[in-house]
Amino acid sequence: MAAQQAETVVYAHQTPVVEASTRRPGRTNKTQLKLFEAAMDIMSEGGPTATTVEDIAERAGVSKGTVYYNFGSKKTMIDQLLQYGAKLLLAEMTVASDHEDPREALRSALYAAIIYLREHPGFARLWVSELWRAGADWSPTTDLIRADIMRFIRELISRLATRYAVRTDRSIEGVSLIIFGAVFMLSMDETRHGAERTPEESAELAMLTIDGYIQA
Amino acid sequence: MAAQQAETVVYAHQTPVVEASTRRPGRTNKTQLKLFEAAMDIMSEGGPTATTVEDIAERAGVSKGTVYYNFGSKKTMIDQLLQYGAKLLLAEMTVASDHEDPREALRSALYAAIIYLREHPGFARLWVSELWRAGADWSPTTDLIRADIMRFIRELISRLATRYAVRTDRSIEGVSLIIFGAVFMLSMDETRHGAERTPEESAELAMLTIDGYIQA
């Protein structure tokens, strides 16, 4: 007796991530969490297209039907997984960014992001896949998440100007983007080639860009 | 007797990447080029998994069988397409880097890369997909290509020290990596959201990192 579900999944800003698009009202339940973990886990190997619903269900120890009972479709599940992961990532970065010095706040946030992506390679892998997807089956969720992350970084970068002299011939948006790119590449590289750098070193590397941004 | 893989497009390495399964010598022929173009074209829409062999063949104006006659498998074709695209990319960057001033050489090479990736979104899309794949069907090609690009950037960065004071507490390898990430993110962002920046601006942004690297 499952109710039909809307195709469009709106990313719920500020409100509980999963709730909005769940098949049935109510909070993310235990089965859904199990499926999220399993999916994140397995997604580190092959990206969403290469990962089958059966794989995920098996890893989560439930049947395929259960995935459909809980999410209605693979697409929806991926979508909500993305939201789930992004929420956690943002939460980590937010906590870490609680520093008075804006440079330190940014460094600390990037450090947290690097740690998170290292520990959740499946999320990183998934995000990359979705981030650069195009065509018919594009979901707006990715854009919304990207916007949230970007906004978060942008605000941290804006704060730099309150204490440092920053270059005014470079857009904050642009700087945020390449910082984003640097962090991602560092994380994915670790996943692929093993950690050749400590998270601290990675964060310092990413801050090089900021050092180029701060100054005349 | 049928050509499963042509040596032709083998990416410029000391040892041919796909030699093991190569069946015959000879140059990349017209059909293979047509297929490469078609594949690059289509790949900008949905990544390799979402792109079917039939689609590629149709766009190239040949039959599905022809793809298999020329490449033997989808995987092999993708692999060689990657090599083909990388060869062109590196060629562009090499030509552009012909400047006496090492900073300008680097900036110009990055500019060329940004242009190339903008004009070949399919290649960029494909590369991203392969770059972070793992598991059974991983092909070493991606690693080799990545290594070549990284080596190229690394050498340009090394040259900076001949004229500028550079930070010695950051590894050149690491700097190369985040430059790589920045360029990629800039390019993919353009593909996804339309060009909000000129290529020149994008190149300057990427150089911010270098500016952070150059100085005491």
Added chain:
Amino acid sequence: MAAQQAETVVYAHQTPVVEASTRRPGRTNKTQLKLFEAAMDIMSEGGPTATTVEDIAERAGVSKGTVYYNFGSKKTMIDQLLQYGAKLLLAEMTVASDHEDPREALRSALYAAIIYLREHPGFARLWVSELWRAGADWSPTTDLIRADIMRFIRELISRLATRYAVRTDRSIEGVSLIIFGAVFMLSMDETRHGAERTPEESAELAMLTIDGYIQA
């Protein structure tokens, strides 16, 4: 979670033949039986290679996917079909061989075999195809079945010595083999050219060899 192979029809051996790839326990279900019947039916026309999974599914009244849900692959299905048919054949022969006189027991068993093969030409056709296959996709099932049938005949032949004088310059193994060959050739000939002999006559013919074996 899906049943690729059922343990059910595993041919009566000490160790299940296909155990390695079995996914779940449980009895041979209705769908699998339907598929066996359909496959045996169709196989009489063209051997396993010429028979498509689609044909079998259609004749069984299920979808192609169902075949794969139940058996995992065409090869596995053929394998289990062989086991299924062999089990039935051996059962028939076993029942028929219940005679005190060893010669009569053997004759009766051969008669049963001839009847069975006549009524299941698909099984005979399949077996012939597999029996002499070689190369990469060889499955051990055929050997195991052959060994069982041979062992059964061998034992019946051994019993002859308890009542008759038999030639000791001919190996029981060899005699079993040519009896096997005679029965097969008789059956297949009927299938190809129509029944020119009654099963009784066929059985008597096969017993000629035994008559040559019994005597000084």
Added chain:
Amino acid sequence: MAAQQAETVVYAHQTPVVEASTRRPGRTNKTQLKLFEAAMDIMSEGGPTATTVEDIAERAGVSKGTVYYNFGSKKTMIDQLLQYGAKLLLAEMTVASDHEDPREALRSALYAAIIYLREHPGFARLWVSELWRAGADWSPTTDLIRADIMRFIRELISRLATRYAVRTDRSIEGVSLIIFGAVFMLSMDETRHGAERTPEESAELAMLTIDGYIQA
């Protein structure tokens, strides 16, 4: 400029086997012989359906097109190969059967057949496959060959009556058939499981049936 070729291949009794159905008039040429050898060789592994035209051409060291230039179709090639092999087999048996004593003539002919089939497992494999094929693509060649072999054996068996007392309650046709089956099974068994018997022993085994036939 290849002339079209008739689908129906008539088996040329008593006349050169290959000539009748060759695309162009004239004797079997070198290329055709090379292809026959290659096909016989490779056919021992997988039967005609599993053997591709490409496999045969490759083994013969010619191109696929050459097969079609020489035979017009795979079917025709197989057909002529069958004729070619049968002609050789019959020739061997004929030479071997030149004995005054009919029993010895038969034994010797069977011995020759066993040797031939052992040395040409591809022919045996091919024949078995064709012998029990059914359906639309049945070629009459197999029947004609079978008839020739059977006639040959039948005549040898008929001669037995000139010197031995034979059973009159068993048809010569039937006896020929099971001798045929015995020889085949012995040969194929050797191919599959290695030679556990010398050809002499195999021939003696097959003669058991004759011993059952000779006597009151």
Added chain:
DNA sequence: CATGAATGAGCATTCATTCAT
């Protein structure tokens, strides 16, 4: 004579999705 390139119908297989229980 021979062949390399191309073809396309046909086939085994995968997998997201449905649904009765």
Added chain:
DNA sequence: AATGAATGAATGCTCATTCAT
């Protein structure tokens, strides 16, 4: 709330066959 069985459209791949050179 969960699931096992079934589905069928989609897809990668094979291979006999054609044909221009």
